Amino acid sequence: MKKSFWFIMMYLIVFMISLKIFSTIVGSLVIAMFFTILIDVIASYLEKIKIPRKLTVPIASLIFYGAIVYAFYSVIPITIEESKKVFDSIAEFDFQGIPGTTGEVVNTLLDTAGDYLRNMIVQFASYLASNISNFLTIALLLIVASGYMAIASKRMWNLIDMFFPNSEIDSTKDFLIKTYSDLRKFVSGQIITALSVGVITWIMALIFGFPYALFLGILAGITDFIPYLGIFITAIPILLLGFTNFGLMGLLKGVIIITFANQLEMWVLAPRISGGQVNINWFLILTSMLIFAQLYGVVGVLITIPLLIIFKNIWKMYVVDYLKKI
Template sequence: MSLDQWIGLIVIVISLYIVWQIKEVLLLIFAAVVLATTLNRLSRCFQQFGLKRGFSVLLSVSIFFAIIISFFWLVVPPFADQFQELTKQFPEGLERFDTWLEDLKLRVPSALSPYISDINSLIQQAEPWLKRVADSSVAFLSGSLEVLLKILLVIVLTGMFLAEPLAYRKVFVRLFPSFYRQRVDGILDLCGVSLERWVAGAIIAMFVVGGMSFVGLWILGVPAALALGILAGVLNLIPNLGPTLSAIPAMAIAFSPDSPWRLLVVLILYFIIQQIESNFLTPIVMAHQVSLLPAVTLVSQLFFAYFLGFSGLFLALPLTVVGRIWLEEVLVKDVLDAWVDKSKGM
């Protein structure tokens, strides 16, 4: 290798190392880009009705904040009230469970009764596990401030990107060599179109899943059905795992000592919704929006969750959409397709 090639290789290695060190910051920037792309698409829809760019952006941002405020207003209070109700019912449940254990001791043979523990011994056995849960809760609360600051940073960056999108785009394009800048500008156009299509498909799936969850829980008489439906729709942004995560709070709220059967019915309901979403809704909606193979989607979730944590899991699909375009355009078309074996011409 020549000196220029060695220098180029060293620069690439150093650049990759720097990117790895600041991966969390880059992930926040990417989240802001996705949000700005969504709001920009909405503002362009308003512009089609004759509104000016500035007013359209302001209206889009106002709608976004209204949705966020409505989400917390609809979801948080019912969960807080239901949690208080669960704390009241929990001691009663323990007393009923203790009574059931005492009756069981009287019904089983005397040789087996010593192996049936009472409620106090079960609590002592579960004490180490409860301690770990408490420690995890403290760690979660201590990290809430950090999460809030990250969210504020994403919102501020989104506003900056919306205010002057072309200026930030030019700065990014100038990071590449002059002969490749026009090509990068075209790749960014493709990324923008693909992100907008993904956002449209995700919103459709979110409303459908949230609506099915709300209707099913409302029919079953589960408290806070609207809040649980909204939560199911939002968590549906995480493919494969989102419906499972949304089922946990629904089952916790649905549980009642008087009607334990409702817990099983809620589980069956979420299983049916997950099957409809994964086998019918996602293939039909996303096939017209973003062409991603199911195996690629699952592998990308595992990859980004392992290296980037929960934020990587939440942004796995848009990261995969953008990454696929860059790999296809740069690696495949510009490198591999243009590769010429010089030995054949000799």
């Protein structure tokens, strides 16, 4: 087996252990690296419309980070406000007219649920207040790290010899180039898919008369980068807004929006765009995602497909070649 294989495996093991021990710092750096690739891909799209390279990166960063800030700055107050409206609407129903003790039981359950919701909101607000410094530190680390990686990427490439001493440097560079190219293709496919999902959600929300339609579209696009879990994050404000504005019919409208966007992505967009770039079995992705989520939480979900791309290239470029020589 080539020496570079053992260096790569060593770095992977160190990374997995470090992510487990220093989850906040290493996780932030991983997300920053993903953001760097994503911003670079957006910048390359902007270059195609004749915007100078010096401007494309700042514009791409502004677009991406602006969308994230807008989406997550809006989702919390909207969700809390609409949740209150839901419980207020349910509380207006009179269940005392139901024969027997059923009405009393239902009202008791509603009162309990209302108290639970209020306590949860208070606890969530307290959690945010007590951890605001940590959140600001992580956000600052993400921005600084992604900016530094974008600037120093070429310089880091020149340090490969130092990280892989006494190894087959040509094969190492081939592996790194192939892996980065695959990651970039994956991110590029994800951007197109996420943009499509966001636009579809926005248009359908407008057609059904939902308030905050633009917000729902941006949220759907941003959370689409979180495989399998993003749809549940978007579903909460959609269903709440649907119920508080249109009642049970609004819930049906919300389900239609979520289902249509999800099915379109699953059967049309992802297979043709992202699936063609990754070329990894969906069941393997789902199983790996559950394992990494159990080990590393949300960061584990985000790194699943990039890690599978790395493992696939290790297998194809090192293990298969070695087995052929045996």
